Amino acid sequence: MTINLVWFRNDLRIRNNLALASACKNRKSVVLALFISVLEQWKTNLISDRKAILIHEHVISLRKELMKLNIFLHYCKSSTFLKSIDCLITFCKKNKVQKLYYNYEYEFFEKKRDNIVAKRLKKNFILSKGFHNSTLFEPGSIVNKKGEMYKKYSHFKKKCIMSLSENNFNEYSIPKKRKIFVKKNNFKISLLQFPIKKFYKQLFPIGEKKILKKLKLFLKNKIQSYNINRNCLSLNSTSMISAYLSIGVLSPIQCLSIFLKYHSNINTYTVGTCNWINELIWREFFKHLLYFYPLLSKNQVLCNWEKRIQWKNNEKHFHAWKNGRTGFPIIDAGMRQLNKIGWIHNRIRMITASFLVKNLLINWRNGEKYFISQLIDGDLALNNGNWQWIASIGNDSAPYFRIFNPIVQSKKFDNMGIFIKKYVPELKKVPISIIHDPHLWSNSIKATIKYPEPIVNLISSRKIAIKIFKLAKFTS
Structure with a gap:
């Protein structure tokens, strides 16, 4: 009787799961499942609290779905990707696993882990099979x-x-229910050692x-x-x-x-x-x-001129950007939404990122790290790719002179100020016609509003950014 193990990682589903489907092909095989949490690694990788909750909830949901197939999901705690290897090998030996099935991950350290796993399993006469399924x-x-x-x-x-x-x-499709069911433990899945923030299940349902x-x-x-x-x-x-x-x-x-x-x-x-x-x-x-290009997993770039960009990296400006206190309503609404629910619209991601990199001249890596630390949908490849795109230093990126004007973008994509007023309540009384640049209105009526003055001049900061990027790109 063959004992197969499905190692779940970034594939928390029973449908369209090639590793699971392959492990279940032989109806006579016993199929086990395993998920290993790597809390220290996630924290090192700046995984957001809400993404940790999302993983936790879906691992629990996955266990319930697998139980219906007579497959028990075992749970193991580890700290890092490399240390999780020992946990996996120990599990395989203890449960006399003969074949391991998993779906590939493409990040540098995940690939390194999988290469070591394959070599160690081979030494223990355990076959391993990986699949492209993401x-x-x-x-x-x-x-x-x-x-x-x-x-x-x-x-x-x-x-x-x-x-x-x-x-x-x-x-x-979903594999058929197994005839043999092996259940050796019922450890509680306790992934959460993160600060628990409010999780919006109405926006992000589970299952x-x-x-x-x-x-x-x-x-x-x-x-x-x-x-x-x-x-x-x-x-x-x-x-x-x-x-x-x-x-x-x-x-x-x-x-x-x-x-x-x-x-x-x-x-x-x-x-x-x-x-x-x-x-x-x-x-x-x-x-x-x-x-x-594995170097992309290490905060590096493919162009040879990015290191010559003279970033300002003003800490006060970065703090204002993170907390939605820049004095530009669309920027502040977007960042406050990010901080509140862990998600923002792709258009807002572009506007806020462009402002940080081009108007404030803060290194794109700082923005990338902050986004990944807050986003419920944080993904290294996408977050890195999009930040390099907006910073004009990635593959097929926006030209260095392309800089989003937050006021123009605000008028175009939140014309009635509905989004702004939802997340910047101190601007609720500001007329719609001037909500995108409220200080013009407050100055005209000689009134004060409890909202920050713009931290930068859009016109002059744009000119400076273009000059700095041009100098970096075309100076050998």
């Missing part, structure tokens, strides 16, 4: 004619669309079925108007599935498969559906970049 395509399969990773997103996207049209994606229902409702009812409404900050117009993709409760193949049920031909989608698929492909692009 991306649409196996990293290394979307390359140019030289076999290299695309440097331009547009080229990568074109190849992806061609491959999406040519491939039939298998969405692996695979609820997540799939959320996605299906979006793809059925909202995606056609996604192009029009996706940037409107006061509307609930996005899918809000990023948190579930980040911990693997949902896979991108599931997203695509469900999408195709409602929109059968990927080559004839509308503008709205096109933009949503585009978001999936951007995710893919950043994941593949991280796989090809």
Whole structure:
């Protein structure tokens, strides 16, 4: 009788889980499951409190779902990725595991861990099998004619669309219930040694079925108007599935498969559906970049001029930015929302990040670290890729002279000030016509408002940023 072990990591689901499906192929095999928490590692990686809660809740949910399949999810505590190896090996020996199944992770230290695991298991005559199950395509399969990773997103996207049209994606179903059920312990899953913040379950429901229902409702009812409404900050117009993709409760193949049920031909989608698929492909692009260039996992960049940028790194400005006290309503509303619920709209991420890097001249790494420490959907590849994009130093990034004007962006995407007034209540009495630049109004009527003065001049700071970036890029 073969004993198989499924090692759950960033794939907390029973549907479309290639490692789980493969472990369950032989109906006569005993299948065990294991999740190892690495609390010190998560804290080192600045995982947010809310993401820790999300993982905790979904590990509990996963255990319940697996129990229905007669598979028990064992739980083990460790501290770091490398120390978790001993925990895994010990478990395999104790339970006489013959085959280990897991889905790949592409970050540097996770890959290092998996390489060591494979070697140590081989010495103990235990077979290990890894699967690509967190991306649409196996990293290394979307390359140019030289076999290299695309440097331009547009080229990568074109190849992806061609491959999406040519491939039939298998969405692996839930495995059948096992005939043999082995339950050796019932340790309480106690992941939370993080400061507990308010968790908004109405925004971030728990459980695979609820997540799939959320996605299906979006793809059925909202995606056609996604192009029009996706940037409107006061509307609930996005899918809000990023948190579930980040911990693997949902896979991108599931997203695509469900999408195709409602929109059968990927080559004839509308503008709205096109933009949503585009978001999936951007995710893919950043994941593949991280796989090809391990240095991206270490806060490094691919361009050779970034180190010449003369950052100001003003601590008072950084503190004001983090706490939503910059004097620019759209910036402050966005940062306060981030601090309150652990999530912000992608448009707000771009506006606030651009302001930090280009107007305040604060190193993008500081912003990247703060975002990852707060985001419920924090993902190294995406967070790193997007911050390098906004800082104009990553692959296919925005030009260095592209700087978002927060007042213009505010007028365009929160015209009525609904989003601003929700998160910056001290501006509730300010007329809508002037809410995007409230001090103009207060000065005109010679009144004071309990709201900070702008910490920087947009026009002069923009000129300085362009000069500094240009000097760094074109000076050898």
